[in-house]
Amino acid sequence: xxxxxxxxxxxxxxxxxxxxxxxxxxxxxxxxxxxxxxxxxxxxxxxxxxxxxxxxxxxxxxxxxxxxxxxxxxxxxxxxxxxxxxxxxxxxxxxxxxxxxxxxxxxxxxxxxxxxxxxxxxxxxxxxxxxxxxxxxxxxxxxxxxxxxxxxxxxxxxxxxxxxxxxxxxxxxxxxxxxxxxxxxxxxxxxxxxxxxxxxxxxxxxxxxxxxxxxxxxxxxxxxxxxxxxxxxxxxxxxxxxxxxxxxxxxxxxxxxxxxxxxxxxxxxxxxxxxxxxxxxxxxxxxxxxx
DNA sequence: CTATAAACCTGCTGGC
DNA sequence: TGCCAGCAGGTTTATA
Numbered sequence: 001x002x003x004x005x006x007x008x009x010x011x012x013x014x015x016x017x018x019x020x021x022x023x024x025x026x027x028x029x030x031x032x033x034x035x036x037x038x039x040x041x042x043x044x045x046x047x048x049x050x051x052x053x054x055x056x057x058x059x060x061x062x063x064x065x066x067x068x069x070x071x072x073x074x075x076x077x078x079x080x081x082x083x084x085x086x087x088x089x090x091x092x093x094x095x096x097x098x099x100x101x102x103x104x105x106x107x108x109x110x111x112x113x114x115x116x117x118x119x120x121x122x123x124x125x126x127x128x129x130x131x132x133x134x135x136x137x138x139x140x141x142x143x144x145x146x147x148x149x150x151x152x153x154x155x156x157x158x159x160x161x162x163x164x165x166x167x168x169x170x171x172x173x174x175x176x177x178x179x180x181x182x183x184x185x186x187x188x189x190x191x192x193x194x195x196x197x198x199x200x201x202x203x204x205x206x207x208x209x210x211x212x213x214x215x216x217x218x219x220x221x222x223x224x225x226x227x228x229x230x231x232x233x234x235x236x237x238x239x240x241x242x243x244x245x246x247x248x249x250x251x252x253x254x255x256x257x258x259x260x261x262x263x264x265x266x267x268x269x270x271x272x273x274x275x276x277x278x279x280x281x282x283x284x285x286x287x288x289x290x291x
Numbered sequence: 292c293t294a295t296a297a298a299c300c301t302g303c304t305g306g307c
Numbered sequence: 308t309g310c311c312a313g314c315a316g317g318t319t320t321a322t323a
Contacts, residue, residue, distance in 0.1 A: 002316060032299090059317080076317050078301080093301090112300045114317065128318080155293060164318085171316055221303080221315065261295075263314080 002075045004136070004169030005212030006223050006231065007059050010081055013226045015054040017083065018063065022050045022101040033095040033110060035118040035126075045119055046071065046098070058132050058168035072118045072126065073108065079115030082107045083226040091228070111222070132168045136205050141167075143195075143202040150190045150198065157193065157201075158186035159260035170205065173218050173240045176265045177208035180239045185271045186257070186264045211236055239265040 002010075026046050028039035037045075046065070053064035061081070063071035073081065082091050084105040090097075096108040096117050108117055120126065133149060134141050149167060153160045160166055161175040170178070179186050181204030184197055193201065217223050217231030220241060224230055234241070238248050243256040247267040257264050 006316075074317085076299095077315070110300095111302065112315090114299060114301095153293095159294085162317090173316065218316075223316065261297095262317095 002059060002079070002217070002223055003171030003174050003212070004056075004059060005174065005209055005233070006217035007056050007061055007075070007169075008213050009217050009231065010225055011054055011056040011061055014061070014063070014081070017226070018051045018054055018100075018106075020050065020052075023047060023098050024101050025097075025099040027097040027099075028095070029097070030095040030110075030113055032113065033108065033115065033117055035116040037119065042117075042119060045069075057129065057135070058164055059171070060129075069119055069121050070125070072120055074116050075110070076112070076114035076116070078112040078222045079108060079110040080222065080224045080228075081226055082109055082224065082228055106226075128164070131165045133164060133166045134168060136167050136169055137209060141202075141206075143199040146202045146205075147195065147198045150193065153190040155190060156187045156259050157184060157190045158262075158264055160190040161205075162260060162262065167205070169209070172262050172264075173237065174205070174208045174212060176240045177212075177237055178204035180204070180266060180271060181207055183270050183272075185273045186259050186266050187273065239267060241265065 023046055026043035028034055028043065031039050034042045049065040049067060051063050052066050055062040055064065059074060061073040065071060084091060084107045086103045091107045091109050093109045093111040094107045095110050095113065098106040100106065108115070118126065134145060146167070150160060153166065158175055158179060161170050161178065162172065176186070178201060182197065182200040184193065184201060212218060212233045215231055215233035215236055216225060216229065218233040218237060219230035220234050239254050242254045243265060244253050246252065247254055247270060250267065250269045252267055252269040254265055255268050
């Protein structure tokens with residue numbers, strides 16, 4: 001479930017709460033939620049450590065410990081991190097519990113059990129980290145950088161945007177939103193996009209992500225922040241899960257197709273299938289015959 | 292390489 | 308009301 005905005009929002013909350021706190025105990029309720037070592041070893045290694053920093057890379061949440069190692073959490077489809085006050089009952093679907101030295105606890109909850117918690121040294125990160133693409137909200141991510149990443153990918157742009165090696169952090173919601181903002185059909189070949197389209201896509205990616213973060217992420221099911229509050233970005237999405245509803249720009253009904261096994265939503269008028277001509281985005285009209 | 296499917300899991304929703 | 312098919316924010320692995 002969580003994509004970059006949902007992970008980033010939670011990282012920001014944890015950053016105000018966790019640094020300086022010591023983890024005094026770790027309990028595992030579902031063994032496979034711990035990756036790479038036995039739960040007992042994990043508990044022994046993590047217990048007693050102080051959290052010094054909170055960070056994020058792609059959809060991974062990174063807690064730096066005072067021995068330099070990283071607690072790496074990936075929520076996958078249904079994971080949440082909930083701050084759990086001493087008097088409250090244990091949250092549903094709790095898989096791992098971190099007890100803090102102020103008496104509060106941080107619960108990793110995950111009904112579907114896809115998410116993973118791991119401990120790793122900075123120079124021995126999980127293999128996936130080595131191939132992650134650029135962070136789309138960092139300065140180095142320019143339209144030219146995006147163009148470089150897309151070059152050579154003949155597949156559908158929607159599928160390419162979901163590839164974490166191309167750009168890190170986009171998932172199904174924000175890929176659809178970014179393509180709508182850019183006026184690009186999800187089945188267009190990534191390699192076929194013009195420089196102008198890539199510039200619009202770059203802006204669409206950043207716009208969709210920052211909007212998502214500003215609204216606490218998109219919740220239509222399970223995403224919650226550390227205080228168990230839902231994000232409200234679902235009220236601000238333009239195409240995701242809006243099948244059959246009128247496009248907010250032109251009124252045409254939003255369509256749903258399947259791309260790379262994922263539900264894909266787009267406006268058939270604002271995101272035309274083939275060429276870049278007759279673009280619904282109202283801008284980009286004249287550059288066609290310039291050459 | 293690209294592409295598609297299946298696996299990992301459980302819960303929720305909508306249709307009949 | 309009850310049951311069942313289908314769907315869900317992600318990633319990895321296996322197969323063409």
